[in-house]
Amino acid sequence: MALYQKTISPIDGKEYVCRELATESHVRSVLALSQSTQRVWAQTSLEERKRICVKALDWLQSNQEKLGLELCWQIGRPIRYAKNEIAGVVERGEFMIAASEKVLSTISVAEKTGYTRYMEREPIGVVFVVAPWNYPYLTAINSIIPALLAGNSVVLKHSAQTPLCAERLVEAFEHAGLPKGIFQYLHLNHSMAESVVRSGEVNHVAFTGSVKAGRAMEQFAAGQFIGLGLELGGKDPAYVREDANLDSAAETVIEGAFFNTGQSCCAIERVYVHHSLYESFVERATQLVTKYQLGIPTEEETTLGPLVCSEAANFVRVQVNEAVAQGAQYHIDKRLFELDDGNSAYLAPQVLTNVSHSMRVMTEESFGPVVGVMSVSSDEEAVMLMNDSEYGLTSSIFTRDIECGTELGRKVQTGTFFINRCDYLDPALAWTGIKHSGRGHTLSEFGFDAFTRLKSFHIKHPN
Template sequence: MQRLQCISPIDNSVYVERPLATEYEIQNALSRAQGAQLSWRQVSIAERAALVRAAVKNLQQKKSELAVEICWQMGRPVAYAGGEIDGLAERALYMADLAESAHGPLNDILLPEKAGFRRFIRREPLGAAFVIAPWNYPYLTAINAVVPALLAGNSVILKHSAQTPLCAERLVEAFTEAGLPQGVFQYLHLDHRDAEQIVINGSVQHVAFTGSVAGGAAMESAAAGRFLSVGLELGGKDPAYVRADADLEHAVASVVDGAFFNSGQSCCGIERLYVHHTLFDEFVLRATALIRNYRLGRPDDKGTTLGPMVRATAADFVRDQIDEAVAQGARAHIDGGEFELDQRGSAYMAPQLLTNVNHNMRVMSEESFGPVLGVMPVADDNEALALMNDSEYGLTAAIYSADEDAALALGDGLQTGTVFLNRCDYLDPALAWTGVKNSGRGCTLSGIGFEHLTRPKSFHFKLVP
């Protein structure tokens, strides 16, 4: 029997081992999901929302335990790992409240009265949703798709990353303990081939995939000809711009946190920065000093502020980008020797800030997904806008400025899914989470997110006296 192994980045030990689902188990899960959904769609929205709230409470009660598991599975410092459960609660509870609200996105759309007719549009669930979630924010990325799918009346099968299998188990466990009917929410431990086969041959009606561009392309190929609803959240190379009028102290703190939190392993983390030339030298000086304050170490040590990357190969990929940039003329401002555990072939990687960079360098054009930030000076807003848009990705973009109107004008010109002002690397559940270009398509969160999990059905009744 094939098995899944989670190798912990802390010490390269096998932290979790599970058998992969057999063909029989996969087909049983799909059959249960289809059967359970027929009953689940009849359950009131209020009852669905109540079950979501109960499941969230169960997860919050296990926050400390889950934080340790996150730490060991993917390497986030335990001091911060529990915050992911707080974020899960914020998003899930907002979506439950929104679904249940008087004018929520799942209610019938009533049209103006027309004599002799009754007309309205009802939103019906799609059926079974297949959610494929990544390891970097294992609960948050999953909950973005799982909760609205359930609230909309769909059943859900969750396939989590091989790096974070316990997260899938804990989520299903929390909903089961809350009283969710059997078969409505299930997990399967799968390899890539079996996941693709579910999309190709399975009885699912919606696929929500978060991962690489290559993985998203594979999902689209698998879904070809099946007329499925497919949502893709893919890569990013998110930019930030510090205007001449920005609060420098705030901008430095926000950008550094946005670039290096979670060891830079965030879909919407800041990976490239443009600073007005009048602030450039001071920004680099302050940012470098702040970065040197990070403590690289074992994430199960509560004093650690920068944990390992998910695996040594991922860290070496980023090191290669940095080395190549330096060979091309970039200046590295952090001496890796200041961070004791940093060495090639290790998942423990020192943070780095680079200047003298340009868009011909991979570190400024290719997704890094690690603790490195390239910084370029710019003359004005026009140059900043051109550089921010010079990317195959478009997930988020951040502007730091005291001028809201100027930021809005810049935002209108940005090719991105979300524009931030004076903040970055954050998802507000009331706002649509979406991307453009190679960052994906579709939408989660907000009322708009529910539209991708339902289909409209029109009712046109002629009333006969």
């Protein structure tokens, strides 16, 4: 009996896509084909792999309007922003293609008389990419491009919310001429994904998702001695120092908190402001938030779409209501946002003050359009509060004193540290998290590490 997954669009609550889930026999055939074709792909020249990746990026770019509209309907991101994700995919892909020549070349060591010694990077085999719905193209491409460039095969499982993204990515590479079996997708439920990880047929799992699911992935992979990359949650802080450019800091923080309706692992979710700027910051932040247009995402004027589902929106509502009951003050009148009826996926944004770390809204990932703002008296207090979290993905400090800000950054427990910006992934820099935000890294030249193994050559010359 066939099983199906349905994608309910947050725009109108109706079914947008329906796909049959893979059968056990289909999963076995996909993994077997992935194993056999990878050995052939590994013998293909790097130049050929690069050529195919370039063509795939070209296809994605030429179809970004269509892909953006599909993304809008699948996750509710406003159409004015949705297609821009493809531009980010191209930026990251082009960086990794350019970096591959250096990263995948032979690694020389010091000369030694009578010997030749060097190292090469070999592909690890089959890479299983489990991608999330919130940035379905960007997060997936972080692993797909370097894995393919290194000579691996890839099996992609996307969220049930974004099945078309998996199909379009595979379509792009098929159009580029990638041999059959090197890059495939599977529509799977959670138990099926578990069986793939436990199958013994994959050599690395690149997972992006919740902390709870990340823990499960560790258990599924245990004892197999395979690679496991985990990009998990965040509760990312920003600190506005007393010397910060107030207008710039407020605009950047609010954009970093509310873009994609706050549904980003590296969204700003808590803000600490020096007491001398606190009232002015809150006033400026509130003004900025009231300018958002909560609306139907397919309409160009909409700047804030729905959350991915009503359950996600209600989770944020509970956090906000709890905080207010504990003494927090809200600054946004939700009546300004008529689509928020109190129970749908459409949720009014919110700025909270008089908050503390005794409230879930300041400690538990919200993944929605709410931010808490606290007043602090010193750099030391700000750093202490920034570090008071089980997460450590990104952190930001806003200051005119770059030297001081950099020194503070060395004290902040985080994977990526920003000064005067936030919520951005630079493909030249490693994307990584600490604590419950995950393990491993993607992007940068080091983004190839997870998809290769070093092989040493130690040759003694005769006589």
